Amino acid sequence: MIFAINHRYFTSRGHEPDVVVFAQSTDHVSQIVKYCASKHIPIIPWGTGTGLEGGVTAPKGGVCLNLSRMDKIISVNPEDFDCTVQAGVTRNALNTFIRDTGLQFPIDPGANASLGGMCATSASGTMAVKYGTMRENVMNLEVVLADGSIIKTSGLKGRSRKTSAGYNLTNLFVGQEGTLGIITEATLKLHATPEAVLAAVAPFKDFQSAVDATVAIMQSGLPVARIEFLDEKMVDACNRFSKLSLDVLPTLFLEFHGSNNNIEMQGQLAEETCKSFECVKFNYETETDKRADLWKARHNAIYAAQALRPGSKAYSTDVCVPISALPGMITFAKDALKRLNLLGPIVGHVGDGNFHVFLIIDPKNAEEVERVHEY
Incomplete structure (x- = not known):
């Protein structure tokens, strides 16, 4: 059943495990890992199954270790701006829990992913330009290694913001996708909820101008919280699907976080910058x-x-890619779409040089799938 959840994100069902085990605790995970290691059985950790990388497929069968029931928020320390959670806690669940503290966990990959999965994949998202990725927001991890042993990557307590004692094991395990160990608990940084928020939509004559405006905004020192790029095909799709009425042009979505005193000034400076790069409005x-x-x-x-x-x-x-390489990379991507006759709306976190091409295909059309692989 859980693999049906993930099916919508991929062009095929892929490989499924032989059995699914719902872990209840770190000790439970350790016992399962020890048993599987002794029998040479592969283990595939599962959070919510929302990742696009295909890390939850099981090419050699084995045990799918579902961590979704490990969903306790262990501690919240508002005065220290941190919290400790089990791996199965989701991003939305944490933000709902801490809402009254005036704090937030802002890393937002889009889906309501598990925080353990976000650590394991070094998730990013729309607000990475201001708050960083998971790598910058994880302070400590509890991890079960391949032999079943349990470690804390930053020590038993592991809540200090700085340490020079030994290797940076936390950064080693953030992004390892279960290949070095299974994350069962995480200590995360929290951030103040902004007093004021301002969003803006800026369509441009061409995508080069939109990217140039992005670079200029970043270089200006404006504390932009989100800056997202959508090409004209993606804007058209969003208009139809989400009932918007945006101009069908390469467009930036922007958001600023600040105080009531300075938020309008941030928006005005961004507007001036965008209009100097042929922003339509x-x-x-x-x-x-x-x-x-x-x-x-x-x-x-x-x-x-x-x-x-x-x-x-x-x-x-x-x-x-580096932000300066973004225009050339998007041009290359668009040229390849045209050459291979593929439909591929483009969207991206241009504030950190990241973009996605959504190749829209008929999975039953073998010739079309082959063109996608060539792409």
């Missing part, structure tokens, strides 16, 4: 509901892209 979104609709449309982009071709599947690329 600069529309502000100050109402909470309208901002939510805007970012919901961005997070639903992959579904919007699929809706352009009913019955299709989306095959997503995930490329990150």
Whole structure:
């Protein structure tokens, strides 16, 4: 059943495990790992199954170790801006729990992913430009190694912001996707909830201008919280799927976090910068509901892209380059789409040089799938 959840993200079902085990505790995980190690049985950790990398497929069968029931929030320390959670706690669950503290966990990959999975994949997202990725926000991890032993990557307590004692094991285990060990607990940094939030939509004549404006905004020192790029095909898809009425042009979605005193000034400076790079217009979104609709449309982009071709599947690329190389890389991607006659709306976290091409294909069309592989 759980693999049906993940099926919507891939062009095929892939490989499934022989058995699914729902872990209840770190000791339980340790016992399972010891047994599987003694029998040379592969283990595939599972959080919520929302990752696009295919890490939860089981090419050699084995045991799927589902961590979703390890969902306790162990501690929250508002005065220290940190918390400790089990691996199965989701991003939304944590933010709901800490809402009244005036704090937030801002890393937002789009899906309501498990925090253990976000650590394991070094998740990023729309707010990485201001708050960093998971790598910058993980302080300590509890990990079960391949022999079943349990370690803390930053020591037993592991809540200090700085240490020079030994190797940086935490960074080693963030992004290892279960290949070095299974993350069962994480201590994470929290951030203050901003007093004021301002969003904006800025369409441009061409994508080169949009990327140039992005670089200029980043270089200006403006504390932008989100800056997302959508090409004209992606904007068209979002208009249809999310009932928006945006100009069908290469577009930036922006968001600023700050105080009531400075948030408007941030927006004005961003507007001036964008208009110096042939921005067609600069529309502000100050109402909470309208901002939510805007970012919901961005997070639903992959579904919007699929809706352009009913019955299709989306095959997503995930490329990150230096920001200066972004225009050339997107040009290359667009030229390849045209040459191979593929439909591929483009969206990206341009603030850190990351973008996705959503290749919309018929998985039953072998010739088309071959062109996707060539892409």
